[in-house]
Amino acid sequence: MTISLVGFAVLLGLIFFGVPLGFALILVGLVGFAIVRADMVGQALMTWGDAGLALNARAVNGALVMAGQQMYDQVTNYGLTVIPLFVLMGAFIHRSQLAQELYDAANAFVGHRRGGLAMGTIAACGGFGAVCGSSIATAATICRVAMPSMRRFGYADSLSTGAIAAGGTLGIMIPPSVPMVIYGLLSETDIAKLFIAGVLPGLLLIVLFFGTIAVMTALNPEAGPRGARVPWGERWGLVARVWGVVVIFVVIIGGIYAGIFTPTEAAGIGVAAAALFAWARGKLGWTELRESLVETGITTGMIFVVAFGAVIFSNFVNLAGFTRAISDWLVGLNAPPLGVVVAICVVYLIMGCVFDSLAMLILTVPIFAAILKPMGVDMVWFGIVAVIAVELGLITPPIGINVFVVKSAVPDVNIWTVFRGVWPFVLAMLAALIIVLLVPQTATFLPGLMAR
Amino acid sequence: MQAIWRWLERGLEAIISLCLIVMTGLTVVDVAGRYFLNAPLRGGYEISEMLMGLTVFAALPLATRAEGHLTVGLLTERLSGQARRIHRIVILLITVGALAFIAWRMGVQADILARSKAASGSLQLPLWPVARAMSVLAWLACAVSVMLTLRALMGLDREAHAAKGSLE
Amino acid sequence: DTTIVFNNFLSPNDKLWLDVMKPWIADIERVTEGRVKFTVPASSLAPPPEILNSVQQGVADGAFQMVGFLREQHPELQLSLLPMTYFGNEETSVALWRTWETHFKGKNDLRDVELLGLVTTPPGSFLNMKKDPFQSLSDLKGVKMWSLPGLASDTLAATGAVVSPGPAVRMYEVISGGVVDAFCCINFESLEVFNVTQYVGAATEVPGHLFAPAFAVFIRSDVMAEISPEDQARIREVSGEKLARYGSFGDPAEAAARQRAIDNGVPIVPASEAFVAELEQAFEPVRAAWFKAVEPMGIDGAAALEFYLEQQKAIADGN
Ligand code: NA
Ligand code: NA
Numbered sequence: 001m002t003i004s005l006v007g008f009a010v011l012l013g014l015i016f017f018g019v020p021l022g023f024a025l026i027l028v029g030l031v032g033f034a035i036v037r038a039d040m041v042g043q044a045l046m047t048w049g050d051a052g053l054a055l056n057a058r059a060v061n062g063a064l065v066m067a068g069q070q071m072y073d074q075v076t077n078y079g080l081t082v083i084p085l086f087v088l089m090g091a092f093i094h095r096s097q098l099a100q101e102l103y104d105a106a107n108a109f110v111g112h113r114r115g116g117l118a119m120g121t122i123a124a125c126g127g128f129g130a131v132c133g134s135s136i137a138t139a140a141t142i143c144r145v146a147m148p149s150m151r152r153f154g155y156a157d158s159l160s161t162g163a164i165a166a167g168g169t170l171g172i173m174i175p176p177s178v179p180m181v182i183y184g185l186l187s188e189t190d191i192a193k194l195f196i197a198g199v200l201p202g203l204l205l206i207v208l209f210f211g212t213i214a215v216m217t218a219l220n221p222e223a224g225p226r227g228a229r230v231p232w233g234e235r236w237g238l239v240a241r242v243w244g245v246v247v248i249f250v251v252i253i254g255g256i257y258a259g260i261f262t263p264t265e266a267a268g269i270g271v272a273a274a275a276l277f278a279w280a281r282g283k284l285g286w287t288e289l290r291e292s293l294v295e296t297g298i299t300t301g302m303i304f305v306v307a308f309g310a311v312i313f314s315n316f317v318n319l320a321g322f323t324r325a326i327s328d329w330l331v332g333l334n335a336p337p338l339g340v341v342v343a344i345c346v347v348y349l350i351m352g353c354v355f356d357s358l359a360m361l362i363l364t365v366p367i368f369a370a371i372l373k374p375m376g377v378d379m380v381w382f383g384i385v386a387v388i389a390v391e392l393g394l395i396t397p398p399i400g401i402n403v404f405v406v407k408s409a410v411p412d413v414n415i416w417t418v419f420r421g422v423w424p425f426v427l428a429m430l431a432a433l434i435i436v437l438l439v440p441q442t443a444t445f446l447p448g449l450m451a452r
Numbered sequence: 453m454q455a456i457w458r459w460l461e462r463g464l465e466a467i468i469s470l471c472l473i474v475m476t477g478l479t480v481v482d483v484a485g486r487y488f489l490n491a492p493l494r495g496g497y498e499i500s501e502m503l504m505g506l507t508v509f510a511a512l513p514l515a516t517r518a519e520g521h522l523t524v525g526l527l528t529e530r531l532s533g534q535a536r537r538i539h540r541i542v543i544l545l546i547t548v549g550a551l552a553f554i555a556w557r558m559g560v561q562a563d564i565l566a567r568s569k570a571a572s573g574s575l576q577l578p579l580w581p582v583a584r585a586m587s588v589l590a591w592l593a594c595a596v597s598v599m600l601t602l603r604a605l606m607g608l609d610r611e612a613h614a615a616k617g618s619l620e
Numbered sequence: 621d622t623t624i625v626f627n628n629f630l631s632p633n634d635k636l637w638l639d640v641m642k643p644w645i646a647d648i649e650r651v652t653e654g655r656v657k658f659t660v661p662a663s664s665l666a667p668p669p670e671i672l673n674s675v676q677q678g679v680a681d682g683a684f685q686m687v688g689f690l691r692e693q694h695p696e697l698q699l700s701l702l703p704m705t706y707f708g709n710e711e712t713s714v715a716l717w718r719t720w721e722t723h724f725k726g727k728n729d730l731r732d733v734e735l736l737g738l739v740t741t742p743p744g745s746f747l748n749m750k751k752d753p754f755q756s757l758s759d760l761k762g763v764k765m766w767s768l769p770g771l772a773s774d775t776l777a778a779t780g781a782v783v784s785p786g787p788a789v790r791m792y793e794v795i796s797g798g799v800v801d802a803f804c805c806i807n808f809e810s811l812e813v814f815n816v817t818q819y820v821g822a823a824t825e826v827p828g829h830l831f832a833p834a835f836a837v838f839i840r841s842d843v844m845a846e847i848s849p850e851d852q853a854r855i856r857e858v859s860g861e862k863l864a865r866y867g868s869f870g871d872p873a874e875a876a877a878r879q880r881a882i883d884n885g886v887p888i889v890p891a892s893e894a895f896v897a898e899l900e901q902a903f904e905p906v907r908a909a910w911f912k913a914v915e916p917m918g919i920d921g922a923a924a925l926e927f928y929l930e931q932q933k934a935i936a937d938g939n
Contacts, residue, residue, distance in 0.1 A: 018529075018539065020522060020523050020550075021521075026550055027546075027550065040625055062680075063679075067557055071558065072505075077501065078497050085475065085476065188792045190792075262794055265483055271479075272480050290469060293472050294469065297468030297508075301511025301514075302515055302521060302522050304508040321662075324662040327662060366663055564677075571691075573769020573773075574769045
């Protein structure tokens with residue numbers, strides 16, 4: 001336990017010093033594993049012998065082999081093939097320049113209200129989320145079209161960047177969703193049901209985000225001035241132009257629902273559909289195709305370097321008994337299932353401050369599933385709870401990936417401005433979390449209607 | 453040097469593109485074959501697994517060249533002058549070490565897979581060649597980081613920042 | 621004193637872990653009076669296909685692994701995966717151990733580790749997702765069927781089914797998504813564990829079933845060598861056949877789960893004699909391929925298979 005905490009401290013030190021996240025995780029995980037591996041069987045990692053300093057060969061070799069096996073296993077894991085495919089789908093959708101039309105359509109309805117452009121941003125994120133499985137891609141894409149327009153209308157940077165960072169999380173709440181696929185694979189939960197279950201909480205989040213913007217701009221009208229009013233006739237015309245989003249959403253979710261393909265395969269089908277769509281719109285020439293593919297490859301490479309580190313580090317804390325201590329604590333609470341789930345949410349909120357969302361799910365879902373399933377907890381409901389809790393981590397300091405994405409897309413804004421802008425949305429997400437915890441039907445009603 | 457890098461870059465981009473296109477194609481053919489022709493693509497998923505591995509490792513040298521590995525570094529963002537230069541060299545040295553480690557272990561993994569004759573479950577394809585290719589690509593990424601370090605030590609690229617990638 | 625880091629890749633609530641591995645660990649700690657202790661990390665330290673390798677390399681000191689993953693290196697351990705060879709879980713477990721001792725031991729032993737036991741789990745039947753059970757080989761022709769890779773998929777392919785083999789992690793997604801017509805390789809109890817009973821339309825049971833998954837249990841040789849010879853003997857005493865006897869865990873739970881499936885309206889029919897005869901013939905090449913695979917190790921596959929089936933009968937009769 002102590003060594004796990006020392007490991008966490010060293011890790012935080014390294015990443016704040018600017019060591020790439022994946023490399024820091026690998027380094028601490030590897031050294032930690034070797035120390036614990038030797039210590040567990042009552043040996044030391046290093047000894048002074050006749051020949052000078054000697055390393056404990058079994059412990060060192062064990063740590064090295066563990067790292068190699070886990071890296072190889074991650075990078076050739078079928079379940080994770082959804083990552084490059086959903087990223088590629090997002091790249092094609094991005095190239096198709098759909099984001100601008102989504103944003104225009106959303107603004108046609110709400111832009112003229114106070115804070116309306118920020119509400120339009122949230123709605124566009126929701127629409128983009130329906131064809132994209134990642135929150136990072138959603139935040140990055142919408143940022144490019146929403147930020148210039150909100151600046152033009154004199155929106156406060158904190159409100160506009162906060163809305164984009166928070167809106168981006170809709171990318172994983174509204175299906176398709178990479179984290180839901182990972183959760184479903186790890187907990188053996190029906191991914192199709194998870195996808196359908198995400199729809200209502202996604203809409204709930206949109207409503208709560210709208211409310212947040214309304215309150216923020218009522219308190220400070222200068223932060224979000226009114227945009228131009230669009231006549232009703234034009235509004236429907238703008239909506240009709242985003243038919244592609246509807247078609248792709250129906251192909252993916254309908255195909256999963258009808259059992260034509262699995263949610264993992266849906267990623268591949270989605271790539272093909274998005275490519276066709278972008279090509280039909282004349283936005284996907286050879287240059288764009290090449291750019292999309294290379295960009296996807298590099299993003300995938302970066303995600304996997306972090307995943308390598310996450311799994312090596314988690315094996316270290318697993319061997320050191322940290323995971324067991326957490327699960328013993330949860331079992332020891334002797335609480336009813338809801339109490340245990342609430343405790344798990346607290347763990348997620350704390351971990352979410354520093355951990356990446358996928359890394360967190362990979363680390364915790366197998367453990368929590370083993371505790372919750374025997375208690376008869378509805379794993380679809382818990383999946384939605386977990387996704388919201390993990391989403392919060394995307395926008396909380398000190399490490400909130402969505403916030404970093406917005407920051408890197410808008411270089412002249414201070415990172416703390418974004419964090420300041422995002423905290424009202426954090427409260428809205430906490431409210432959504434509490435609603436889904438207390439009224440499980442928000443998550444379970446729609447999947448309950450499914451025939452199978 | 454520049455010319456070599458240009459060629460390498462093109463080669464790596466070609467590997468990445470080909471892998472991703474084939475991964476997509478395999479899924480479409482598998483689904484269509486199973487649904488319309490009653491003939492699923494036997495072992496298509498195994499090929500997808502291998503292609504994902506190649507994609508990730510072919511991207512490593514490119515991400516390394518762009519100093520684009522995901523970083524947080526809240527404390528070091530505002531460094532300037534000599535401090536920034538030293539900080540960048542330290543981060544580059546850590547990068548060299550980490551990439552060498554990944555490359556080395558993938559090589560060992562390839563040896564282990566070759567020795568245990570490990571093969572994919574349904575196509576019975578040997579697994580070691582892919583692991584070997586991943587190791588070679590990781591060594592290439594390591595060589596790239598060594599080059600960057602040497603240049604930094606020689607006082608070149610003074611304007612560059614240490615790795616500050618985001619997952620955009 | 622010796623502490624053994626023992627890897628468990630299953631969920632801590634899995635029956636194989638609770639009813640076989642845990643009691644065996646308790647036996648060892650008891651007979652060695654605490655001189656040998658086990659510590660089990662909360663989750664697996666290695667991916668399932670690499671567990672043996674991880675122990676050989678020192679990631680853990682001991683572990684158990686599904687033998688299907690060792691197909692290339694250890695074809696002999698695939699014996700229980702041959703079709704129509706399962707007649708009760710304690711019977712197969714004990715017979716498999718006896719077959720290993722008499723026919724395999726010393727021929728192609730696991731490197732750097734000591735094999736301490738082989739345990740099977742109850743097998744699966746042909747599971748059709750439609751309501752009508754498979755009644756003949758022609759019913760299976762062209763049926764889209766999911767299976768685990770390895771011998772299981774070879775076995776199914778031999779019946780003329782269109783097999784899409786996939787890793788266990790994919791099973792739930794494929795079955796619940798309804799992308800296949802039928803599946804195999806999973807027993808009634810696991811159907812409940814994986815929450816897929818609802819997708820079973822009908823089951824066809826074949827005498828000896830399709831195959832029984834077996835698990836190999838092993839500990840590093842150098843760790844065994846640290847233990848005093850007396851304690852080593854005590855460990856071996858509670859391993860091997862004694863460990864295999866825990867295989868009895870499987871049958872009552874499986875029978876109860878099978879009954880629950882029947883109560884839920886799943887028709888379970890035995891294969892007709894004609895169907896069995898067709899299958900016997902269809903499976904002949906699968907057996908022949910296995911005999912050929914073990915020949916280079918100096919193992920007489922046909923004799924081993926015969927011994928395995930005979931021993932099951934003897935064990936059922938109380939020997
Ligand atoms: Na989405
Ligand atoms: Na965070």
